[in-house]
Amino acid sequence: MKSKLLADAAGEQTFILVLDPDEEAFATIGKFAEERRLSAAALTALGAFSRATVGWFDRSARTYKKIPVDQQCEVLSAIGDIALDDHGKPSLHMHVVLGLSDG
Numbered sequence: 001m002k003s004k005l006l007a008d009a010a011g012e013q014t015f016i017l018v019l020d021p022d023e024e025a026f027a028t029i030g031k032f033a034e035e036r037r038l039s040a041a042a043l044t045a046l047g048a049f050s051r052a053t054v055g056w057f058d059r060s061a062r063t064y065k066k067i068p069v070d071q072q073c074e075v076l077s078a079i080g081d082i083a084l085d086d087h088g089k090p091s092l093h094m095h096v097v098l099g100l101s102d103g
Contacts, residue, residue: 001028025049026092033082033090043094045078054096074099 001023007014015036019028025045033041050072055064080094 001032003032019047021050026094030090030092033092038082038090039084041082041090043078043080043082043092045075045094045096047075049073049075049098052096052098054098069098069100071101073101 001020002018004016005013006016015032017029017032019025029043049069052069052073053066054069055066057063058065075096076099077097078094080092082090082092085091
């Protein structure tokens with residue numbers, strides 16, 4: 001991963017991250033947040049995944065149901081945030097829209 005600080009004004013910083021093709025996005029972004037000791041952040045992203053796992057929250061089961069996407073996909077939109085979890089560590093929450101080969 002490469003990262004660069006793009007702006008730093010009024011206590012707010014803006015970074016750009018460029019992940020390597022073999023890096024797992026969620027873990028890499030989480031590690032960056034932990035290393036930078038981020039306590040609150042907003043994120044947006046675009047790009048592509050060679051494969052992904054997305055999910056939805058099943059309220060009756062009180063857990064996330066995982067949906068594997070085992071194909072190349074475009075990240076049409078990704079938005080999310082980082083906030084501290086119950087243990088004081090940065091926790092990433094992200095919503096994505098993926099473009100698949102069948103449109």
